[in-house]
Amino acid sequence: MDLRLKKSHVTFEGKTQFFEHDSQVTKTPMSFSTYTPNGEVKNAIIWLSGLTCNEENFITKAGAQKELSGTSTMIICPDTSPRGLSLIGEHEAYDFGSGAGFYVNATTEGYKDHYRMYDYILEEIVPLLKKQFSVQKISIMGHSMGGHGALILGIKNPNIFSSVSAFSPIVNPSFCPWGVKAFNGYLGEERESWKEYDTCELLKNGFTRKDTLFIDQGNADEFLKEQLLTGNLEATATDSGQSVNIRYQDGHDHSYYFIQTFLKDHLDFHMLSF
């Protein structure tokens, strides 16, 4: 795969970089950022961002570089959707289309040819990490829509991802407004097909990991009750025997200020799994 380096910034003992490449999966150029500490890089964490984000948000705001400098773990932050298309309805709302790929493989007209973010992560980012960055082990994490992406990818692919964590994830998208809108648009009205991209439904259907899912959730998060539905995951995990460690964090909201506060715990969690 031909990677085009767009920007490179020395940061602590390593480099923050921005790349573009031509995706075979989305049939568009795709962008991602990385932080690679100096020295041998052995493992990688994939960060999946939330609605409206692109490859820049996490790498500029979360403070990951300081924590990963001096380690042998890199981080990669893919964009949240294909760009540069003009599909029907693609650019009309913040919660559907561009910036809102929801980490599914779309099956609806127009979208099915490009909006395949599930496969993009699994079939393109994972191989790219192994081949281009010579990475051995890979874990996955994300925020909000990206926390949803990390959970579904992690639960369905326990042999590929060493560990899974999330900040403020959408855990039961089939039953929240963001998820219902996205799944209708990308997958159509037949709800049965939604289940393969819904963390709670996957757990109910026997997809589990032997290790613990690690989740931080602000209890002052403005989206907690209507969109994130964290309580549904607590109940489903208990029923399905999936170990989860959900920490409700007092006073914290949905922002990157919340993420930066607890990021080190997540990075340490993943690095321990390698």
Next chain:
Amino acid sequence: MDLRLKKSHVTFEGKTQFFEHDSQVTKTPMSFSTYTPNGEVKNAIIWLSGLTCNEENFITKAGAQKELSGTSTMIICPDTSPRGLSLIGEHEAYDFGSGAGFYVNATTEGYKDHYRMYDYILEEIVPLLKKQFSVQKISIMGHSMGGHGALILGIKNPNIFSSVSAFSPIVNPSFCPWGVKAFNGYLGEERESWKEYDTCELLKNGFTRKDTLFIDQGNADEFLKEQLLTGNLEATATDSGQSVNIRYQDGHDHSYYFIQTFLKDHLDFHMLSF
């Protein structure tokens, strides 16, 4: 002074907040952000941002919260210019007018009524820190245009600011394109008046501090040779007996990735001065 709290985010053991107030100096509403650690706050660092920035850039990108959490030092990040005006030429370029106040008191028509960022920091932010935030000691730092602001304010007011530091400051604005454009626009063509806002000229004219000015400068900074002119400060400081500690940092550029890398050193430097 009536402060209007616009946003508040729990961050580490403290709060990231955004305020607006009606400035008597600029005769406009002005915005600033703060990070205040929990517990008693005794001292404050003023951060001055560079061209194109507002009150958000530093507080979202630099990673200051993690370092200040648990201390008794807050940080305050004012916007870089008045907003909401429609002066002639104010919104035409990134390096003049909005987002580019240059920390001078303008004397040119139109601008003289509002673009008084030197006085805004000294006469409004400093008293606000003492009265509204009950702060005892104050130091000042900044980046690029804001590094210039920190240096001129710090050199001219050694009794007000406990210490002064800068990332990639514009040290001799009378002789670089950014400075010449700004000074022409805010102060007029008479170059004598420029000297009171030019670090090198101030040092030549006897303004010095007894303590050391602390400066980090990336040696891969794309603006180093044409705009920042760091070498001029080295020479002038030696001649004028001003102690400076200029660290040239290998491979670092002009970005917030550079700032985040060395921020802790600057915060520690200021906290030691309190």
